[in-house]
Amino acid sequence: MTEPSTAAPAGVAPGEVTAWLSERVPSLVPPLAFTPVVGGHSNLTYVVEDRAGTRWVLRRPPLGHVLATAHDMGREHRILAALGDGRTPVPVPPVVGLSPDDSVNGAPFYVMEFVEGEVLRNAEAATRALDVAGRRRAGEQLADTLAAIHAVDVDAVGLGDLGRREDYIGRQLRRWHRQWDATRLDGVPEIDEVHAALVASVPEQQGATIVHGDFRLDNCIIGPDGSVQAVLDWELCTLGDPLADVGTTLVYWVERGETGDLLPSDGTASEGFIDRAAFCARYAEATGRDLAGIAWYAAFAYWRLACILAGVLDRYTAGAMGDQAGDGGAARFSREKLSGLAAKARTVLEEGKFVA
Structure with missing residues (x-):
């Protein structure tokens, strides 16, 4: 205390x-x-x-x-x-x-x-907090929790007017490109180029659900047995395409042997966590949704993250993060980092594959 x-x-x-x-x-x-x-x-x-x-x-x-x-x-x-x-x-x-x-x-x-538990921001924290069985359960629970979010009857809980249900991806592409225009940096042409490619290839939306907007391991509080105790950071939540959430989760899902160079959270790289393919299989079984085109959503997630982090970098530079800027945010979200995210988005989009 x-x-x-x-x-x-x-x-x-x-x-x-x-x-x-x-x-x-x-x-x-x-x-x-x-x-x-x-x-x-x-x-x-x-x-x-x-x-x-x-x-x-x-x-x-x-x-x-x-x-x-x-x-x-x-x-x-x-x-x-x-x-x-x-x-x-x-x-x-x-x-x-x-x-x-x-x-x-x-x-x-x-x-x-305050909810008791751990926020697992990296593999070291995951290894320290959970044994191998607990890490496996955490990975499985993340898939189950995302499926539960997408199963909520929005009208029954009073969230039916939280946002428009149709054209979610189109609205997101417009929104985040507007933010990029407001905070853009010179020397990152990939963001505009990938935006154009995404606009030209938007997939058909599979229903409309709550979309958390930033669902990943370190936006959850994990109990000592690997259970998800609470989902945090709902600021991007709206209604729309549930597969956008799956794409976001996957780009943060660093597997064993991979580096987390582009994304700072790599807790899922620790031994015991299921891989991206197993996460997708568990989610698909729980929801009945077709994830054959999930690579497009992963590309969109990389691109959107580049736009979001451009705004974060702008706020750090302006001093808007106050005492919470002590983790080197401006240095981490450099022009090179934004360019790398956009380039990864382009690669995934062109290859059409992200999950083994």
């Missing part, structure tokens, strides 16, 4: 947040300690701990100017509230409350309960 202090990192007004949270958690024992969570690169996340050792998690947008609709705290809170409290089989952190405007903390924020 840390010794709480009213001192707080950038992005938190400790007195105001303490008063707000006390109204919602009568058992809270002030003062509070606020610890930035380093690892995410969009919205800011803090672990909040009171003097009694009880913990919560606070989420808020980056500091300063942000892209419109890109950091909607109310939307994240709504999704977690709709999926949680036993309404669906999808594991999410229980929500405590939402502050929808700037009056308390200078920006909207929400607080959720």
Whole structure:
């Protein structure tokens, strides 16, 4: 347990947040300690701990100017509230409350309960936290959890108006290319070239479901037995093509013997994790969806990631990530890294194969 202090990192007004949270958690024992969570690169996340050792998690947008609709705290809170409290089989952190405007903390924020477990950001963390059987279970559980997300009846849980259900890929291609236009760097022509190739070859959408938007191992909290305790980071969630989620998961699914040069998370490369083909087979069996064209979605995921990271690099350069910029984000998301992601997207698209 840390010794709480009213001192707080950038992005938190400790007195105001303490008063707000006390109204919602009568058992809270002030003062509070606020610890930035380093690892995410969009919205800011803090672990909040009171003097009694009880913990919560606070989420808020980056500091300063942000892209419109890109950091909607109310939307994240709504999704977690709709999926949680036993309404669906999808594991999410229980929500405590939402502050929808700037009056308390200078920006909207929400607080959720702290879920015990591990965030496995690399193979070393996965090996330390889980035995081989636990790592296998974690890989299988990720496929099962993604299938569960895609099985949610959006109308029944009140998310039927979360977004348009049709033309998901077309909308994504337009959205992220607009962001690239807003944050583009010279010397990365591949992003525009791959965008044109993707636009010319969009596959037919297989139904409409919740799309998490960034589903991968290190956006989940994993229990000591390898079970998925909670799915995190719902900021890109909408309705649309479920195979876009599968493509995203696959590009982060580093297999044993591969390097994670383009992507920093390589927890799945540790012994015991199932490979991409087994992940796809398990997901396909659970959902009945045809993954024959999944390479296209992997190419799209690489391209979209390049566009997203261009925006992240822009925010780091502008200082919008505050104390959470301490992991060398701007250095990691260089022009060369963006070019490498776009080039990988082009290779996968041209070869039409990504899963052995």
